[in-house]
Amino acid sequence: MRIHRVLAGVLTAMLPCFAPAQQDTLKEIERYRQLLQESNPAELYQARGEELWKSRRGPKNASLERCDLGLGPGVVKGAYVRLPRYFADTDRVQDAESRLVTCMVALQGFTLEEAKRNPFSGTGVPMITSDPFSGVGQRSVMTDLVAWIASESRGMAIAAPMSHPKERLAYQAGERLFYYRAGPYDFGCVTCHGEEGKRIRLQNLPRMTNPKDAQRAFGTWPGYRVSEGELRSMQWRMWECVRQMRFPELEFASDASIALITYLAKKAEGGTFDAPAIKR
Amino acid sequence: MADPMRIRANMTGDKVEVKVLMSHDMETGLRKDAQGKIIPAHFIRNVTVTHAGKTVLAAQWGTSVSRNPFLHFRFRGGRPGEKVAITWLDNKGENRTDEAVIAGG
Numbered sequence: 073m074r075i076h077r078v079l080a081g082v083l084t085a086m087l088p089c090f091a092p093a094q095q096d097t098l099k100e101i102e103r104y105r106q107l108l109q110e111s112n113p114a115e116l117y118q119a120r121g122e123e124l125w126k127s128r129r130g131p132k133n134a135s136l137e138r139c140d141l142g143l144g145p146g147v148v149k150g151a152y153v154r155l156p157r158y159f160a161d162t163d164r165v166q167d168a169e170s171r172l173v174t175c176m177v178a179l180q181g182f183t184l185e186e187a188k189r190n191p192f193s194g195t196g197v198p199m200i201t202s203d204p205f206s207g208v209g210q211r212s213v214m215t216d217l218v219a220w221i222a223s224e225s226r227g228m229a230i231a232a233p234m235s236h237p238k239e240r241l242a243y244q245a246g247e248r249l250f251y252y253r254a255g256p257y258d259f260g261c262v263t264c265h266g267e268e269g270k271r272i273r274l275q276n277l278p279r280m281t282n283p284k285d286a287q288r289a290f291g292t293w294p295g296y297r298v299s300e301g302e303l304r305s306m307q308w309r310m311w312e313c314v315r316q317m318r319f320p321e322l323e324f325a326s327d328a329s330i331a332l333i334t335y336l337a338k339k340a341e342g343g344t345f346d347a348p349a350i351k352r
Numbered sequence: 353m354a355d356p357m358r359i360r361a362n363m364t365g366d367k368v369e370v371k372v373l374m375s376h377d378m379e380t381g382l383r384k385d386a387q388g389k390i391i392p393a394h395f396i397r398n399v400t401v402t403h404a405g406k407t408v409l410a411a412q413w414g415t416s417v418s419r420n421p422f423l424h425f426r427f428r429g430g431r432p433g434e435k436v437a438i439t440w441l442d443n444k445g446e447n448r449t450d451e452a453v454i455a456g457g
Contacts, residue, residue, distance in 0.1 A: 112373075113420035
């Protein structure tokens with residue numbers, strides 16, 4: 073009798089295994105993602121970023137609340153997924169970071185150098201770069217701000233505009249850069265991101281010409297890198313890829329970096345933005 | 353001043369499920385900076401969680417805990433609307449306490 077009851081218990085416990093396996097796996101992965109998201113330290117950066125957006129800083133003692141990220145002064149909701157885009161006041165295509173530089177200069181009175189200093193936070197990365205990027209445990213205002221701005225577009229569709237000629241020009245330049253091979257290893261973005269099924273160690277590399285891969289890649293930056301204990305932005309992603317290709321250093325917020333991001337944004341068009349994400 | 357913690361406290365059945373995200377460098381004291389100098393150790397030593405005047409969790413941590421630690425635990429005896437207070441104390445004597453109200457499940 074007792075054995076029967078135990079058996080019945082075991083059988084009941086096993087029942088879920090007989091349910092359609094595929095669906096269960098997907099559900100479990102979804103649950104795992106949610107668990108990871110709940111423990112994502114990117115939230116700490118977002119909270120700081122929101123504070124920084126509202127706090128008065130710089131020689132003009134002003135906040136960034138009048139900053140125009142493309143949807144009008146002060147509109148942050150949905151701004152990130154519609155970047156990079158053309159801005160008439162600067163007459164150039166800008167991404168989130170370069171636009172923040174513009175706002176820090178125009179609204180808060182920082183010099184261009186001050187606004188661009190320390191674009192990436194903390195430790196880990198800047199093994200080879202000189203001071204502006206380095207400093208162990210150093211926080212980056214830029215990274216915090218971008219984390220918050222990106223988080224305000226979570227769940228929305230990636231939709232960088234392509235109507236202005238300069239936006240199309242940036243896309244074309246980005247495409248050229250993507251396929252451009254050079255340096256001591258004759259490397260280019262396309263070496264790693266132009267073919268299906270490539271990986272570095274165990275990290276699968278997205279093929280950027282495949283919309284699904286591009287959407288997933290673009291939609292998960294900025295991301296918190298567990299291995300580095302830092303939040304990393306899209307500008308950093310470009311900078312780091314270029315460094316790994318042994319190219320000359322990609323200047324932060326430069327036209328080249330924005331062109332690459334514009335190209336990727338277009339390739340990822342229509343994907344769901346799900347950042348700041350958490351990465352290995 | 354350290355950044356605030358992010359705390360979620362929810363009823364799950366008869367238990368309170370608490371998830372805490374702390375902002376801390378958690379330096380091991382083994383790493384070197386760009387100049388080759390050792391970065392001094394800086395890590396959380398003690399974590400204490402109190403509820404209704406009682407300690408429900410006390411932990412001693414060391415350098416093996418990750419940067420920006422995430423702590424997840426459950427305890428009995430809490431009710432929605434009550435408060436949970438979490439305190440950490442690090443090796444430099446810095447500390448931070450944050451509170452959260454338990455939400456219904």
